[in-house]
Amino acid sequence: MAATAAVALLLLQQLWSAEAQVWDTGLPQGCPESDKCGNVNVSFPFGIRAGCSLRGFQLICDTTRNPPRLMIGNGTLQVLEISLANSTVRATDIAGAVNITNANDGGLGGNGTWGGVGDGDGSPYVVSESRNKLVVTGCNTMGILFGKNGNAIVGCSPFCSINDYWASSVTSISGDKCSGVGGCCQMPIPIGRPNYHVKLSDQVMSGQVPNAVRIAEMGWFEEHAAELLNKSLTDTSLKMPVPVVLEWAVASYPVILSGVPQYDNSSCPTNTSKSACKVLNSQCHNAAGNYRSGYVCRCQEGYEGNPYLLPNAGGCQDIDECKLSGTVCFGECINTPGSFFCQCPHGTSGNATIGDCRKSYTGLSVGIGVGSGAGLLVVALGAFFLTRKIKRRRARMLRLTFFRQNRGHLLQQLKSKENHVSWSIPASEGTSSIDESTRQYSLEEEYLLSSRYPR
Incomplete structure (x- = not known):
């Protein structure tokens, strides 16, 4: 096992070394600084052309659709937005809820898979732990997310109350629309992964609320609760696209690789020549988490642009704060590299940032x-x-x-x-005598x- 892990880690390191040769040159030769698919801008390290992206960041532009769709992973996730500043991809799962296959024993439960962004090892994407939730609908059942080796990560059980005569279930409550009562429950996802195994247990009261397991962006369910809990709309609600936020990192690999823990989480390369971050006006930030290690690049404060490119190719450029509408300066604004200086007008002194400029008597x-x-x-x-x-x-x-x-x-x-x-008069004065x-x-x-x- 240890030998297998060592070989796998060596292969990953070789891939990163090969990438470093591309990073040293900034943008790969012949590739545009930014591409576009439909309404989505695609900037390096992403790419939709061959050889114009880092490993794992190749996206697919489906031009058979009108407008074209930018797709990621297994083809069910459509990219809506790419953020270099936040290192996120906002996408929508056009497949809808997780497809649950009924158990062979004839029960009402079943198994499924949420695997939108790769098989895990070496994938740069994981489900954002802070921006998504596990959402389970149904009555008196339980939905659970499992990791690769069958370890349970998180689960919850939606509960439907019944009246004293067992005549019908009570699925309408005031306040929180997904608190666990009323046929819906939701839980934070503590371990962001590129995929999950899903299990939905047997249900005591079937058919009262559509049975579904979703990984959804926070706040989305509350906006569509009326449709998603309506049993007469089960077929359409299960196919409703679900938004999800993914986080990505460069040189990403699982913290536990082939069963062997990797304790080196110092993700940023010590050798800057092997880093994807262009050292001029950009910085490397550790992106290690509960599941994977990796790093991302950010422009330094006071700069904006693409930190994965050289400045002359669209990299981090100085922000002229004096031209921004949000800059507060009640005097003369002077832009400086990465910042700005606000000074009082000539003949006055004080603090111009708060408007405290007074007539100066210094002169x-x-x-x-x-x-x-x-x-x-x-x-x-x-x-x-x-x-x-x-x-x-x-x-x-x-x-x-x-x-x-x-x-x-x-x-x-x-x-x-x-x-x-x-x-x-003496002769010393110039004459012998004067009469x-x-x-x-x-x-x-x-x-x-x-x-x-x-x-």
Whole structure:
């Protein structure tokens, strides 16, 4: 058993290695970035053309129908929508309720199979555990889902009350239309698988409510309860298409492979070159669950596009939040890679994302500060030069006072007797002697000359 499991795991790894060679090049050569079948867009890793998808993601476009139908799995599931962001496929089971084959012992119960998306091993699809429910209709019976090895996964029993005289059943109740009473019960599906074995047990009261087992999208039954519980519409209600939501993952394989548990659930490849996620603006997320392991790719926050493609081929591109209607900014919106910045208008400050922008006095304060500094500088320089001038004037007046006290009186007497004064100027000043016979000086000029050229 262990050897078989090892061989199977090795084969899966080889397949993933082969896929990695395609992932390194982004979109396979000659394949479109996006295709279309009917009204459904088909983007990589899905494809409807040969060689234009990853392993397990090949879909079939049934062009014999008008409009064409996009089919998946065994041909009973019609794809309505593919979401790369949520890693889901929303489909409708056109076969309706699970086909129950009556038991050979003549009882009212029977067995069936819900196997819409492959045989399990290596299938990228499983029934979403959070978006679907098991819905069983009937009276006093039980519907059960089983796994591959016969292990019971989930089941429920719809109950029909009867009156005191055993005359008829009571199938109409107020409130919850599928609470377990009134011929219908529903339960969450704890283990999402690509297929299930189904068993419907013998019924105590047959024919009161259509007997059926369905795997249906949450909320669907409540919208159609009146038709699905009407015994006069049994034939048509059993064939009513049932919506179901599938989750998918890349490199998906069962947690228990060939009976041997696989404990390595680190699904994202450590070697990014072997990852389906293009490392630029995309991230790998673990998609391991109760049944399988695997991973999916997501664009980083602030980016949108196809994370399985390179940016130049339609991969993750920056979102310009400033152009989105839902972006709240009461100022100037500036787009940045993966985000945006909201700043207050010029001349204001505060928080523009909540509209708290107030008039800013920063520029005025700076101007006042600069002006005050310049004014103080001018005052300081003016005070310096004024002080120096006052000191010089005081020194001059002091010299004049000393002159008058010591020599001024004598010079004044000489001036009254002579009209000519002869000065002898040293040769160091540029001339040997100067005889000024006709120039008359004031007392102050006499002082100034005498201070420079003493006799």
